[in-house]
Amino acid sequence: MSDYLRELFSLHGRRALVTGGSSGIGYAVAEAIGRAGAEVVVVARREAELDKAVTRLREHGVTASWISADLGDRADVRRVCATAGTIDILVNDAGNNIRKPMAELTADDFERTMAVNFTAPYLLGQHYGPEMAARGWGRIINVGSQQSISAFGDSGIYGAAKAGLAGLTRSQAEAWSAAGVCVNTIIPGFVLTPLTEPAQAIPGRVEALAARHMVGRNGVPEDFAGAAVFLAGNACAFVTGQMLFVDGGFAVH
Ligand SMILES: NC(=O)c1ccc[n+]([C@@H]2O[C@H](COP(=O)([O-])OP(=O)(O)OC[C@H]3O[C@@H](n4cnc5c(N)ncnc54)[C@H](O)[C@@H]3O)[C@@H](O)[C@H]2O)c1
Ligand SMILES: O=C(O)[C@H](O)[C@@H](O)[C@H](O)[C@H](O)CO
Numbered sequence: 526m527s528d529y530l531r532e533l534f535s536l537h538g539r540r541a542l543v544t545g546g547s548s549g550i551g552y553a554v555a556e557a558i559g560r561a562g563a564e565v566v567v568v569a570r571r572e573a574e575l576d577k578a579v580t581r582l583r584e585h586g587v588t589a590s591w592i593s594a595d596l597g598d599r600a601d602v603r604r605v606c607a608t609a610g611t612i613d614i615l616v617n618d619a620g621n622n623i624r625k626p627m628a629e630l631t632a633d634d635f636e637r638t639m640a641v642n643f644t645a646p647y648l649l650g651q652h653y654g655p656e657m658a659a660r661g662w663g664r665i666i667n668v669g670s671q672q673s674i675s676a677f678g679d680s681g682i683y684g685a686a687k688a689g690l691a692g693l694t695r696s697q698a699e700a701w702s703a704a705g706v707c708v709n710t711i712i713p714g715f716v717l718t719p720l721t722e723p724a725q726a727i728p729g730r731v732e733a734l735a736a737r738h739m740v741g742r743n744g745v746p747e748d749f750a751g752a753a754v755f756l757a758g759n760a761c762a763f764v765t766g767q768m769l770f771v772d773g774g775f776a777v778h
């Protein structure tokens with residue numbers, strides 16, 4: 526790599542925390558920023574999955590470790606903050622979607638969905654944002670959804686949480702960008718991961734969604750590698766508070 530590209534995109538010397546990094550988009554982001562040089566700490570619930578993900582990261586030469594935590598539990602979020610050490614790049618990828626008609630959603634569904642998709646990113650941002658600002662450099666990448674800007678059926682709270690997350694991104698960017706902390710939201714298209722298995726199981730749905738993307742296909746986790754490296758590095762210094770649509774043209778089709 527030339528010195529020029531290294532200055533823009535190398536993440537050597539940075540430490541990243543990736544929630545939801547054991548699977549899907551989160552794993553692909555962890556691998557991308559790890560292969561670009563960052564040390565990576567992956568956070569999710571299941572130890573066996575975390576172990577598998579970290580083994581795979583190490584096979585790619587990434588310095589990686591994991592912390593098992595339920596991000597729907599505030600005490601667990603606090604434990605992550607207390608044990609993960611210095612973090613320069615925070616990726617809030619973990620998410621859950623409780624799929625029910627709006628009228629059937631319960632208060633517990635509301636709390637569980639908001640806790641993972643919105644409250645955990647808020648709490649982690651509150652911990653790491655000021656620390657990054659004090660050091661004069663940081664990056665926060667929040668993973669939103671098409672539902673950050675539009676409504677899909679049967680996932681009303683998820684949509685509200687993801688819309689809130691895009692707003693939180695702007696508030697965090699306003700708070701910390703002047704101190705060198707760029708905060709942005711990635712907006713995926715429809716991506717074939719465990720999270721979307723219920724949608725994938727509906728006959729004809731995968732094909733119909735593929736056709737909604739201008740590129741004519743659904744996303745795969747690897748599609749997020751380039752955007753993640755960009756948003757995590759020096760190249761992103763004048764990009765903050767934004768939604769970056771990594772969606773094959775879905776939102777504008
Ligand atoms: N797949 C898509 O089409 C799509 C589209 C838009 C947005 N997203 C978002 O992308 C992100 C990643 O989803 P994915 O599609 O890669 O799915 P995935 O199921 O592969 O990954 C979800 C990750 O979140 C973690 N997670 C969920 N609940 C958690 C909790 N309580 N505590 C700790 N970790 C928890 C899981 O362990 C897993 O690592 C989510 O925020 C999701 O909302 C996905
Ligand atoms: O859980 C899900 O089914 C997904 O998140 C979907 O809602 C869409 O793929 C996403 O919103 C597009 O960005």
